[in-house]
Each structure stands twice: as structure tokens, then as C-alpha cells.
Amino acid sequence: MWNYEKRLQFPVNIKTPNAQAAKVIISQYGGPDGEMGASMRYLSQRFATPYREVSGLLTDIGTEELAHLEMVATIVHQLTRNLSMEEIKAGGFADYYVDHTVGIWPQAAGGVPFNACEFQSKGDVITDLFEDMAAEQKARTTYDNILRLIDDPDICAPIKFLRAREIVHFQRFGEALRITQDNLNSKNFYAFNPGFDNASCNK
Amino acid sequence: MNEMFSLMKDISIVDFTMTDLRLYLDTHPYDARAMEYYSHYAGIKRKLEKEFAMKYYPLSSEFSQCENEWRWVLSPMPWENEANQICMCKGGN
Numbered sequence: 137m138w139n140y141e142k143r144l145q146f147p148v149n150i151k152t153p154n155a156q157a158a159k160v161i162i163s164q165y166g167g168p169d170g171e172m173g174a175s176m177r178y179l180s181q182r183f184a185t186p187y188r189e190v191s192g193l194l195t196d197i198g199t200e201e202l203a204h205l206e207m208v209a210t211i212v213h214q215l216t217r218n219l220s221m222e223e224i225k226a227g228g229f230a231d232y233y234v235d236h237t238v239g240i241w242p243q244a245a246g247g248v249p250f251n252a253c254e255f256q257s258k259g260d261v262i263t264d265l266f267e268d269m270a271a272e273q274k275a276r277t278t279y280d281n282i283l284r285l286i287d288d289p290d291i292c293a294p295i296k297f298l299r300a301r302e303i304v305h306f307q308r309f310g311e312a313l314r315i316t317q318d319n320l321n322s323k324n325f326y327a328f329n330p331g332f333d334n335a336s337c338n339k
Numbered sequence: 340m341n342e343m344f345s346l347m348k349d350i351s352i353v354d355f356t357m358t359d360l361r362l363y364l365d366t367h368p369y370d371a372r373a374m375e376y377y378s379h380y381a382g383i384k385r386k387l388e389k390e391f392a393m394k395y396y397p398l399s400s401e402f403s404q405c406e407n408e409w410r411w412v413l414s415p416m417p418w419e420n421e422a423n424q425i426c427m428c429k430g431g432n
Contacts (some may be wrong), residue, residue, distance in 0.1 A: 210418035223432040311366035
């Protein structure tokens with residue numbers, strides 16, 4: 137169950153539209169390491185986790201990612217409002233515009249549509265947590281790349297906030313992995329799936 | 340920054356503190372000091388949200404307490420610049 141709060145997690149107030157910036161930032165909406173994949177990854181994985189600390193963490197980080205998804209969409213929305221046709225053409229935004237006008241649609245910067253293959257839900261908490269730590273690093277790298285391309289401080293402030301959250305989430309997932317490993321039966325030396333192989337591992 | 344945005348900024352800061360603490364507590368569920376910290380800020384957040392709803396508009400529909408209009412839907416959406424006149428920079432506002 138979810139509730140909605142009518143405000144952004146971090147304010148976005150962009151005064152100058154910029155089609156070129158929108159074209160790269162849309163990747164953090166629906167691209168390979170974007171917030172849509174992040175939220176769906178954690179909110180899907182949490183069901184297969186045998187430890188409450190870990191399923192709780194996946195729920196809370198997955199929920200925060202939904203707030204990040206809304207922030208990224210807001211950035212793209214504010215960057216594409218009031219663009220002239222000339223600006224759309226000059227900013228390389230015509231390819232997106234022809235299919236979506238300036239509506240928000242999940243795709244990567246290169247135009248590849250969002251796809252559930254951007255994330256995994258393997259049904260094995262150890263496997264999933266390693267993916268989650270890698271995913272946070274990949275999203276952090278993408279925000280680093282965006283920051284090298286952009287100099288408008290109105291865009292950089294929320295992007296820097298999002299980048300910092302990737303680092304905190306990476307840290308917490310590392311702790312969740314430690315909790316998971318501490319919980320493994322000492323006889324489960326090769327770390328078989330503790331949520332599925334109970335019968336054979338716990339003997 | 341006017342009074343409304345200064346209140347919204349306080350709500351953002353308090354809520355962010357709670358978000359960060361929540362994740363910490365998920366992996367440290369027996370840290371009594373962190374729990375105390377969390378409930379302290381949870382109390383402040385409820386108070387500020389009620390004040391915001393009373394003076395301006397409800398940030399969540401449960402705080403909607405209007406008599407003749409459903410202000411939950413008439414107030415700005417979070418992606419409008421109108422709802423984001425907040426400076427989060429150090430020393431700002």
C-alpha cells in the first residue's frame with residue numbers, strides 16, 4: 137500500500153528550457169540504470185527475501201526510488217516546456233518529439249524503450265543484493281556522466297542530490313548483504329539460496 | 340522566499356532526515372538512539388504538515404480540512420515551478 141505526498145523529495149525549479157539536457161536526463165527515467173528500473177527491481181525482489189531487515193530495506197529504498205522517478209520526470213518536464221520548434225530541432229529532440237510531443241515516456245537516452253530486462257529479480261537474496269549494489273554504482277556513474285554534460289545549476293542541484301542517494305543506498309545494501317550472510321547456516325558453506333533451499337541447507 | 344516556501348523547506352528537511360534514518364534503522368533495528376531521533380522528527384513533521392495544510396494546502400489528502408473546496412486537488416502539482424520556489428543551497432533563504 138502506498139500514500140502520496142504532494143511535493144518533491146528535493147525541489148526542482150528550472151528556469152531555462154534545454155532540449156539537449158532533457159534528451160540525456162530521460163535515461164535516468166527509463167534507461168538501463170534509471171529510476172524506473174531501480175524502483176521495480178527493489179519492489180519486486182523484496183518478496184523472495186527471508187530476512188525482514190532486508191525486505192524492509194528493499195521496500196523503503198524502492199519507495200524512495202519512486203520519489204526519484206518523479207524528480208527525474210519533473211526535470212525533463214521543466215526542460216521541455218515552452219520549447220520552440222527551432223529549439224527542438226537544434227537540441228536533437230525531434231526524434232522524441234515526433235512520438236511523444238513533450239510528454240514523459242520511459243526510454244534510454246539512445247531511444248531504447250524501458251524494458252523489464254533492465255533489472256533482475258532472481259529469487260535469491262544473495263544474488264539480488266549483489267545486483268542491487270552494482271545497480272546503485274551504475275546509477276551513480278550515470279549521474280556523474282550527466283553532471284559532466286550539464287552546467288545549469290538549476291539542473292545540477294537535484295542531479296547532485298540524486299547522485300548522493302545512490303551512495304547511501306549502496307552502503308545500506310552492503311549492510312543488508314552482511315546481515316544476510318551472518319544469517320546463513322554455517323553448514324551452507326557455498327551460500328545456496330537461503331530462501332529456497334531451507335530443507336537441504338539447514339540440516 | 341515567502342513563508343509558505345520556508346515552511347515547505349522545513350518539511351523537506353525533516354522528511355529527508357526521517358527517510359535517511361529509516362534506511363539506517365532497517366539495517367540497525369536495535370539502535371535506541373536512532374529510534375529516539377526518528378520519533379522526535381516524526382512528531383515535528385506531523386506538526387509542520389498540519390500547519391501547512393491549515394495555512395496553505397494539504398500535502399497529503401488526509402490533512403485536507405477545507406469546508407467548501409477540495410483543496411487537495413486544486414493546489415499545484417509537485418512538478419510545477421510554482422510548487423518549487425525553495426532554495427536548498429547552504430545559507431539560502
